[in-house]
Amino acid sequence: MTETVLLIDDDPGFRDAYRELLALEGYAVAEAGAAPKALSELRRTSARLVVLDLMLPPTGRAEEGAALADRLLAERPAAKVIVVSGAGETPLALRLVERGAYDFLAKPVDPDVLLSVVARAAARLALEDRVAELERSLAAREGDASAMLGQSPAFLEARTLCERAAPTDVPVLITGDSGTGKEVFARYLHARSRRKDKAFIAVNCGALAPTLLESTLFGHRKGAFTSAIKDAPGLFVEADGGTLFLDEIGDMEPALQVKLLRVLETGEILPVGAARPLTVDVRVVSATHRALESMVADRTFRDDLYWRVRGIEIALPRLADRVGDLPLLAQHFLNLSRALVPRAPATAISPGAMRRLEACDWPGNLRELRHEMQRALVMAGGRGEILEEDLSPARRGSAPAAPAGDEPAEGATLEEKIAALERREIAAALRATQGNRSQAAARLGLSRQGLLNKMDRHGLK
Numbered sequence: 349m350t351e352t353v354l355l356i357d358d359d360p361g362f363r364d365a366y367r368e369l370l371a372l373e374g375y376a377v378a379e380a381g382a383a384p385k386a387l388s389e390l391r392r393t394s395a396r397l398v399v400l401d402l403m404l405p406p407t408g409r410a411e412e413g414a415a416l417a418d419r420l421l422a423e424r425p426a427a428k429v430i431v432v433s434g435a436g437e438t439p440l441a442l443r444l445v446e447r448g449a450y451d452f453l454a455k456p457v458d459p460d461v462l463l464s465v466v467a468r469a470a471a472r473l474a475l476e477d478r479v480a481e482l483e484r485s486l487a488a489r490e491g492d493a494s495a496m497l498g499q500s501p502a503f504l505e506a507r508t509l510c511e512r513a514a515p516t517d518v519p520v521l522i523t524g525d526s527g528t529g530k531e532v533f534a535r536y537l538h539a540r541s542r543r544k545d546k547a548f549i550a551v552n553c554g555a556l557a558p559t560l561l562e563s564t565l566f567g568h569r570k571g572a573f574t575s576a577i578k579d580a581p582g583l584f585v586e587a588d589g590g591t592l593f594l595d596e597i598g599d600m601e602p603a604l605q606v607k608l609l610r611v612l613e614t615g616e617i618l619p620v621g622a623a624r625p626l627t628v629d630v631r632v633v634s635a636t637h638r639a640l641e642s643m644v645a646d647r648t649f650r651d652d653l654y655w656r657v658r659g660i661e662i663a664l665p666r667l668a669d670r671v672g673d674l675p676l677l678a679q680h681f682l683n684l685s686r687a688l689v690p691r692a693p694a695t696a697i698s699p700g701a702m703r704r705l706e707a708c709d710w711p712g713n714l715r716e717l718r719h720e721m722q723r724a725l726v727m728a729g730g731r732g733e734i735l736e737e738d739l740s741p742a743r744r745g746s747a748p749a750a751p752a753g754d755e756p757a758e759g760a761t762l763e764e765k766i767a768a769l770e771r772r773e774i775a776a777a778l779r780a781t782q783g784n785r786s787q788a789a790a791r792l793g794l795s796r797q798g799l800l801n802k803m804d805r806h807g808l809k
């Protein structure tokens with residue numbers, strides 16, 4: 349695909365020279381001499397490469413260009429913005445790179461260097477496109493029966509229930525520990541429903557602050573709040589005709605639970621700041637790793653909403669309760685990992701390694717097993733088989749348990765490293781707010797309930 353480069357400089361001579369150079373290299377070129385034109389050119393074209401001279405009118409100061417760089421990236425986060433700065437502006441240019449600009453060049457710019465940086469940015473875009481494409485095809489495959497692996501009775505029972513529920517419009521609640529495959533089941537359900545050609549949209553209710561979650565779900569009108577610079581439809585409208593997957597519904601704040609209940613009862617949503625409701629046709633599938641029933645007893649989850657979302661409950665077994673499926677799943681994840689490590693030759697798992705895997709208790713369930721197999725494939729190097737020594741120390745049975753401190757053990761899986769990072773960040777936010785959980789949650793961009801759940805999970809209470 350021909351990439352468009354947006355050249356932003358108030359000197360027409362510079363633009364003329366670089367337009368020709370870039371065109372010779374096969375790029376399409378758009379240009380602008382000041383910020384308003386730059387933004388309108390960005391919107392008019394599909395430019396994802398930007399060369400931006402920081403010294404722009406009206407003041408001719410570098411801060412002018414810096415503000416524009418931020419706005420360009422806010423409008424097109426995938427864009428690669430290459431900043432051209434004067435010799436004295438290196439610290440500002442470096443700050444821009446930290447905030448998301450791709451690279452910076454100091455004046456005077458050597459044309460060959462500029463071309464090579466643009467070429468590198470274009471190659472990076474091509475790579476990111478490829479990764480996104482692979483992720484899409486992987487996600488599509490995971491909606492397939494082939495990705496719903498398992499023969500154990502508990503798993504088959506859940507799968508049969510899912511297949512029965514699929515053609516109906518009954519709300520489904522999927523319960524199970526983290527990593528047991530709740531989202532995979534939700535996608536499977538959608539893929540087998542009459543809605544399969546419409547959108548499947550997933551949202552994690554615990555990951556967004558309550559006000560943001562409300563406008564994310566129901567949309568908002570321009571001007572409804574300070575940052576509402578234009579109308580936004582919201583996920584219910586985007587999922588119209590399809591399925592909306594409300595992950596971690598147990599983390600939803602009570603005020604929002606009321607609004608969700610009204611939508612489920614009436615099929616109408618009221619965008620934030622709108623005068624009239626809109627009708628939508630959305631099947632809601634919810635999931636939670638929490639015991640919603642006891643939340644209802646504690647009055648932290650509304651019982652009327654509970655009964656609404658729990659038309660049919662599908663309870664997913666923990667991996668430890670379906671060890672019989674482990675060989676099949678481990679082999680499946682090994683095969684999938686090959687897409688990430690294309691030249692790795694390992695296609696099999698030795699009986700010794702498999703015994704080790706079967707002996708683990710897998711608190712992170714299938715997700716943990718998936719990461720373990722990715723790691724093992726990398727560790728196996730040029731070997732054709734995964735051996736015990738390729739497993740992470742904790743699985744080999746000889747390693748010390750994960751430390752109670754902040755640092756993950758050496759050889760920790762990606763999952764464990766992320767958990768350690770999350771633990772550290774939560775502890776830091778709590779320290780910074782003298783233990784005020786609401787403030788700590790706001791700092792972390794979580795709902796209060798979301799933070800409490802995570803503290804629970806990490807033993808930080």
Ligand SMILES: Nc1ncnc2c1ncn2[C@@H]1O[C@H](COP(=O)(O)OP(=O)(O)OP(=O)(O)O)[C@@H](O)[C@H]1O
Pocket residue numbers: 490495496497498524525526527528529530531532533595637677680714715718
């Ligand atoms: N039956 C299955 N067969 C093969 N792979 C599966 C199956 N179920 C889940 N997986 C894989 O296991 C991982 C975890 O699944 P998923 O994200 O659906 O879990 P989850 O229960 O929604 O987790 P969380 O509660 O943390 O959001 C994913 O990589 C998914 O592809």
